[in-house]
Amino acid sequence: MNLIVLDLEWNQASGTRSNPLVPFEIIEIGAVKVNSDWEIEDEFAGLVKPLLYPRLHFKVREMLGYNENYLKKGKPFYSVCREFLKWCGESYRFVTWGEPDLEQLQRNMEYYGVKKLPKPLLYYNLQAIYGRACGLSAACSLEEAAERFGIPADRPFHRAINDAWYTARILQAMGPEQVLDDYTFDTYNNPKNREEELRRQTGDLYQYISREFSDKRNVVRDKEVMAIHCPLCRARVGKKIKWFANNHSVYYCGGKCRSHGYFGGKMKFKSTLSGKVYIIKTLKLTDETGFRALKERQESLRIRRRERNKRQKMLEKKGSDN
Numbered sequence: 001m002n003l004i005v006l007d008l009e010w011n012q013a014s015g016t017r018s019n020p021l022v023p024f025e026i027i028e029i030g031a032v033k034v035n036s037d038w039e040i041e042d043e044f045a046g047l048v049k050p051l052l053y054p055r056l057h058f059k060v061r062e063m064l065g066y067n068e069n070y071l072k073k074g075k076p077f078y079s080v081c082r083e084f085l086k087w088c089g090e091s092y093r094f095v096t097w098g099e100p101d102l103e104q105l106q107r108n109m110e111y112y113g114v115k116k117l118p119k120p121l122l123y124y125n126l127q128a129i130y131g132r133a134c135g136l137s138a139a140c141s142l143e144e145a146a147e148r149f150g151i152p153a154d155r156p157f158h159r160a161i162n163d164a165w166y167t168a169r170i171l172q173a174m175g176p177e178q179v180l181d182d183y184t185f186d187t188y189n190n191p192k193n194r195e196e197e198l199r200r201q202t203g204d205l206y207q208y209i210s211r212e213f214s215d216k217r218n219v220v221r222d223k224e225v226m227a228i229h230c231p232l233c234r235a236r237v238g239k240k241i242k243w244f245a246n247n248h249s250v251y252y253c254g255g256k257c258r259s260h261g262y263f264g265g266k267m268k269f270k271s272t273l274s275g276k277v278y279i280i281k282t283l284k285l286t287d288e289t290g291f292r293a294l295k296e297r298q299e300s301l302r303i304r305r306r307e308r309n310k311r312q313k314m315l316e317k318k319g320s321d322n
């Protein structure tokens with residue numbers, strides 16, 4: 001299986017109305033093919049002649065260092081993308097630096113009528129993998145990571161093909177052991193029904209991506225979705241911190257498995273373009289300190305909520321007294 005290291009450049013509306021289906025129109029597709037021996041085999045650079053936003057946003061123009069005349073040399077997205085997918089071959093997985101590229105690619109594909117990518121779509125978010133490996137708390141830029149690996153900056157950054165090439169060099173430097181098991185499910189084309197639901201377990205982490213629900217109330221009524229279990233052996237646990245809301249879209253939980261110890265959980269509510277809801281649940285082993293931190297977070301949120309309610313009641317009382 002080959003790895004297709006992908007990077008895109010896109011443009012957005014400038015002085016015109018944005019199209020909600022495609023807020024970002026792809027103008028460059030850059031990719032580097034890395035084979036199973038971890039060698040760079042080929043490169044792909046495609047220039048797209050934009051249709052939706054022919055005028056470059058000033059920030060994009062500045063970053064790319066060219067103007068609209070240069071883009072006129074490009075071909076329509078439909079043909080560049082089809083050419084690109086043909087170049088990718090039969091068996092491959094995408095590698096990107098960060099999350100948004102695959103979403104924008106699929107949005108543009110859908111809009112321009114290119115056949116959908118296979119589902120479920122597994123890919124490697126190298127930025128996140130690198131961050132986890134180095135224990136970074138914030139996302140690291142491509143330039144910074146390339147510099148840390150001592151990769152010479154002899155190609156200008158912020159051109160799709162060059163950024164793909166830097167990402168491929170970082171991929172090579174990290175090696176298969178650090179990368180291959182650490183894939184991510186792309187959720188642009190999220191699971192629609194039970195059969196399509198996604199579950200995975202790697203190391204001390206368990207991830208579950210649910211089917212679609214009509215609304216949040218129906219999600220929290222579902223027993224399997226809400227189940228708090230050990231990420232390793234899936235045993236339901238007695239001692240636990242029940243789900244509590246950090247904000248309207250993120251919930252946390254915790255527990256202790258008799259055989260594997262403490263773990264923490266996170267549930268993210270995601271909305272689809274059609275207004276449905278699905279969740280991404282992650283359960284991961286932690287230690288006593290991590291478990292205690294969860295408990296403290298739950299407690300401080302409870303106090304904050306109680307005080308907010310008290311204030312609210314006082315304001316209401318004032319209102320009715322006047």
Ligand SMILES: [Zn+2]
Nearest residue numbers: 230233257260
């Ligand atoms: Zn267990």
